[in-house]
Amino acid sequence: MDDVLDEVFERTLKKSVFKNRRVLLPDYIPPTLLHRDEEIRRLGLVLAPSLKGEKPSNVFIYGLTGTGKTAVAKYVLDKLVKKAGELGVRTRYVYVNLRQRDTPYRVLADIAEALDLRIPFTGLSTGEVLGRIVKRLNLLEDTILIAVLDEIDFLVKKHGDDLLYKLVRMNSELKDSSISLVGITNNIYFIEHLDARIKSSLGEEELVFSPYKTDQLIDILKSRAEEAFIPGALENGVIELCASYAAKEHGDARRALDLLRIAGELADRLGEDKVVLEHVKMARVELEKNRLTEITRTLPLHGKLVLLSVIQSTLAGRRYGTTGEIYDIYKRTAIDIGLDPVTLRRVSDILSELDMLGLISARLISRGRYGKTRVVSLESDAKTIINVLSEEPFLGESSILDRIMKSLGI
DNA sequence: CCTCCACTGGAAACCTAGGCTC
DNA sequence: GAGCCTAGGTTTCCAGTGGAGG
Structure with a gap:
């Protein structure tokens, strides 16, 4: 047992691609700001x-x-x-x-x-x-x-x-x-x-x-990377890839730095002495997952339940659900686990909030005779969400999550 | 062209849990 | 302890509304 742990400790302590990881963190203000x-x-x-x-x-x-x-x-x-x-x-x-x-x-x-x-x-x-x-x-x-x-x-x-x-x-x-x-x-x-x-x-x-251009992002990343990484730790093209991913997100420098940092952390965790392009690609997936986990975790209880209902409403091969359908599912779930359901009005607001957080997409449409409603579809990874929801005492002990996971084939 | 559905979205007010001043 | 504050989440009430079907 000790040997296993020793190895883990050794690995984290000894080798790192980082010299000073801190300069890649979002709240670090560098001594000089480029292109501003x-x-x-x-x-x-x-x-x-x-x-x-x-x-x-x-x-x-x-x-x-x-x-x-x-x-x-x-x-x-x-x-x-x-x-x-x-x-x-x-x-x-x-x-x-x-x-x-x-x-x-x-x-x-x-x-x-x-x-x-x-x-x-x-x-x-x-x-x-x-x-x-x-x-x-x-x-x-x-x-x-x-x-x-x-x-x-x-x-x-x-x-x-x-x-x-x-x-x-x-x-x-x-x-x-x-x-x-x-x-x-x-x-x-x-x-x-x-x-x-x-x-x-x-x-x-x-x-x-105005947003940074790709080459400006590259400049910024290069100067930070010089501080952050030990020499030769970055494969050619790593910085460029981070920059181009971030440029697609309207030249967001914070995102570029996050990508670079997480790519580095991944390299460390995998025990490799060089950050390669593949790490950046993995970092992009990881970043999205972290964001999703964090947002889901901090949702109020009924927000979580509504989110779960959105997942359920799109379960049977359907691409979207309407406010009314989601409310019905939500209400059943809430009663199932012994909770007072909130009103439709409130769920309507919760759906808007989830939309603003980017977890779901809720578009307002009119179906004529069949009234006006929001067409809601899940915009994030159901598996990650369910993982977070299983931490919730009310939900973790009920069988609902298991059922959904089965339907999703997880 | 009108109706009327299934909600949306605004407004006010309620409730719980906290904390001040006197 | 009374009386008056806050934050958040919620309820209650209600006046809209885009457009398919008549």
Whole structure:
């Protein structure tokens, strides 16, 4: 037994294609950002007044995922704050991702924390938190706070633009301090459904990030690979393949880096001393599987049940199910395992949510006399989903999953 | 050209579990 | 402990609606 383990340990410890795997992780900000000089310069230009103690304009940054919006924002602000420190100007910044912190309260709590305030995770009114921030900023005289609100469209979609309005208006209550907003979104149409008051004040400046071209992706991957891998660890063409896969996904650099990293991890796991093209292809499959597992796992219970019902509705050789059919199946399953089923209205919403997550495709069609409904089909691997669902106590112990697996021939 | 199906999607309100202040 | 806050998931109610079949 020991020998087996020893071998595993040896293998992981001794040989690795990596020199420094960290530089390939999504939240790593490299010391220099390639092919974003213009964007860096322009954002710097907008925010530079803070070095003279003046309030910078609010900025809006648009661009698809993996175009370096977050990286550029963090990069510029890190440098800005450092420079401000040297000059003795009080400039701070907060970075908040509004997809993860998608309520007004949590956003305010994060901003408050950046000002060294302690805020409980629930209990206070948003107005109270806002008030404390104002008080704090007035106490810290001449402080310029820059709040980076990443994926800002998520908050607005769920809770409206009230918070943005309040944050913008907060400046009128501040004496010598100020707050500026940097909004980041990958939804170009986002600004259109903003209130006119906010649109004008938040969009004082606008930056648009265009996707990376394949050769730019290659540059980026090469420079990171030099840091990340030991020399000679990459077969010729590995980087190019990662780049071309990612270029197909609208030049998404994050995806390119993920592919490269996972390809490397696969090589390590297989005990090979070189990353080859085949590893990249495997990495692509793995990446999709991880995403699916992660999303499915974090689904609320009824979301999982509805997803399972979608699988069942497409079981008997059918390509899609309708909302009504899926609801019937769902209801039966829920009662079967001793759960109160939710209403059709709710299931309708859950189906939309699953669609947005990309797990299923739900297209709205009208079948004339036979009413309007959503045509739902599974867009992901049923086997992976069922594996995750079997972790669920309610489902794991029932025989439903076994039955489905049999029908699927797994 | 009109009807009417099978839902969709908006709005408000409810419920549970948490936490503040006084 | 009262009274008032929050987040999330949900229920209740209801006014639409695209287009096949009459």
